[in-house]
Amino acid sequence: MTKHHVKGWQAIQDEVLRRIHAREWPPGHVIPNEVDLAQEFGCARATVNRALRALAEEGLLDRRRKAGTRVALHPVTRATVDISVIRQEIEERGQHYDYRLLACDAASPPAPVRATLGAGSSLHVTALHSGDGAPYVFEDRWISLKTTPDARSADFTGISANEWLLAHAPYTHGDIAFSAEAASAQDASLLNTAEGAPLFVVTRTTWDHDCAVTAVRLAYAPGYRIYTRIGAQSDSAG
Amino acid sequence: MTKHHVKGWQAIQDEVLRRIHAREWPPGHVIPNEVDLAQEFGCARATVNRALRALAEEGLLDRRRKAGTRVALHPVTRATVDISVIRQEIEERGQHYDYRLLACDAASPPAPVRATLGAGSSLHVTALHSGDGAPYVFEDRWISLKTTPDARSADFTGISANEWLLAHAPYTHGDIAFSAEAASAQDASLLNTAEGAPLFVVTRTTWDHDCAVTAVRLAYAPGYRIYTRIGAQSDSAG
DNA sequence: GAGTGGTCTAGACCACTGT
DNA sequence: CAGTGGTCTAGACCACTCC
Numbered sequence: 001m002t003k004h005h006v007k008g009w010q011a012i013q014d015e016v017l018r019r020i021h022a023r024e025w026p027p028g029h030v031i032p033n034e035v036d037l038a039q040e041f042g043c044a045r046a047t048v049n050r051a052l053r054a055l056a057e058e059g060l061l062d063r064r065r066k067a068g069t070r071v072a073l074h075p076v077t078r079a080t081v082d083i084s085v086i087r088q089e090i091e092e093r094g095q096h097y098d099y100r101l102l103a104c105d106a107a108s109p110p111a112p113v114r115a116t117l118g119a120g121s122s123l124h125v126t127a128l129h130s131g132d133g134a135p136y137v138f139e140d141r142w143i144s145l146k147t148t149p150d151a152r153s154a155d156f157t158g159i160s161a162n163e164w165l166l167a168h169a170p171y172t173h174g175d176i177a178f179s180a181e182a183a184s185a186q187d188a189s190l191l192n193t194a195e196g197a198p199l200f201v202v203t204r205t206t207w208d209h210d211c212a213v214t215a216v217r218l219a220y221a222p223g224y225r226i227y228t229r230i231g232a233q234s235d236s237a238g
Numbered sequence: 239m240t241k242h243h244v245k246g247w248q249a250i251q252d253e254v255l256r257r258i259h260a261r262e263w264p265p266g267h268v269i270p271n272e273v274d275l276a277q278e279f280g281c282a283r284a285t286v287n288r289a290l291r292a293l294a295e296e297g298l299l300d301r302r303r304k305a306g307t308r309v310a311l312h313p314v315t316r317a318t319v320d321i322s323v324i325r326q327e328i329e330e331r332g333q334h335y336d337y338r339l340l341a342c343d344a345a346s347p348p349a350p351v352r353a354t355l356g357a358g359s360s361l362h363v364t365a366l367h368s369g370d371g372a373p374y375v376f377e378d379r380w381i382s383l384k385t386t387p388d389a390r391s392a393d394f395t396g397i398s399a400n401e402w403l404l405a406h407a408p409y410t411h412g413d414i415a416f417s418a419e420a421a422s423a424q425d426a427s428l429l430n431t432a433e434g435a436p437l438f439v440v441t442r443t444t445w446d447h448d449c450a451v452t453a454v455r456l457a458y459a460p461g462y463r464i465y466t467r468i469g470a471q472s473d474s475a476g
Numbered sequence: 477g478a479g480t481g482g483t484c485t486a487g488a489c490c491a492c493t494g495t
Numbered sequence: 496c497a498g499t500g501g502t503c504t505a506g507a508c509c510a511c512t513c514c
Binding site: 021023027059074075076077078079080081082083084085088166167170171172173174175176177178179180181182196197198199200201220222224225226227228229230231 | 259261265297312313314315316317318319320321322323326404405408409410411412413414415416417418419420434435436437438439444460462463464465466467468469
Binding site for chain 2: 482483484485486487491492493494495
């Protein structure tokens, strides 16, 4: 109930974080409501709301009307992975970007792809992205010509389908999967590794509203890893 | 300049999203300032701010004081991956969770781990988590006894180090890496697969302020994949 | 029904930064 | 310097949901 008169919503967030961290408010504990906290901190309720809402978005607090705010029981670690354009990704590593189109044909996609992309005619684009001359990632992509007819006349020799779509084909949502796969003969040949070598693979499908735009498999050369930081804030180790 | 009188900040967000999506505001375009938008939408500036701030946090907008707000040039795809306790992860798949402690010894960690965990004495804990009797993930963990001395007397036969730390050792931040590795002899034996099989591996280190708490390598059984959705909002395909 | 968070408002001042 | 976003306030009403 002491007045602290801290500086802003971040200071309030820090203090709440400290109490969670110090187990003054253990997991499951219902913390004081916004009005009380606002009084304690000597600020407006909106400021408290801003601080607590941010923590709730990170998964540290559970907030429900009437039930109040409680410290999350199972502090899920929420890792945010930024996925940029491949060219940018390579250049950010300080390497020279090189791109080579392997094939670009209208074709009927295999069943698993057809299931999401639809049965309409599709464009199959394969390409290899390299950094400083070393193969970096093999892009195997299907583009729905029904959703993106312009792709038929696009020239993917100068610009990768990855970037072309970014500039020409908006999407509303998508899904991504990360997995480990054994290199196929094609993977191995292109990525300059042995068949069966463990590859980090990203599979992505994007939609524009209800229409699938593109489905892509990105097979990265051995040694690739996605790295990210978690919690500038608090949690519990696990 | 038409007044729309929409419902709330989400409606404003939707409209902004629509304009980005429809290329009315193409990538790089500087959009009107908050005051103008507030007038157009017939709401308070704070409401516009709420909508635009949320979009900026998702990476769709770049906002800078004085420079204004512009549509992001390189809409990085920001995927959020939720990492929960392993037991919970397995149970959420509807499987029966089983856990077996393999070893728990005080030891000196290998150089790469020692580099982050420090040279102090550490506890080495290895365990296997299974779902419905099938091996799910092999946990290979080092715990700093300097940071978490209580771990020395903890009993990891009944509760995994994963969960014990969650309840006893708070952390402030950490880093995670996702990669693909070939199964070692130990991996293969425990995960019931062939040596050299591609495994999805998560490597995580967590700190409590400046003190490293624990470093863990999680090697998942073949077939494991992390799946997540991107953008309930808009972007561009890539 | 009543308590809690969710949101909105109208106005204000501050902080950063491009010109 | 001046324009823009960042934040705070004091108050209000609403929406959900537990009791």
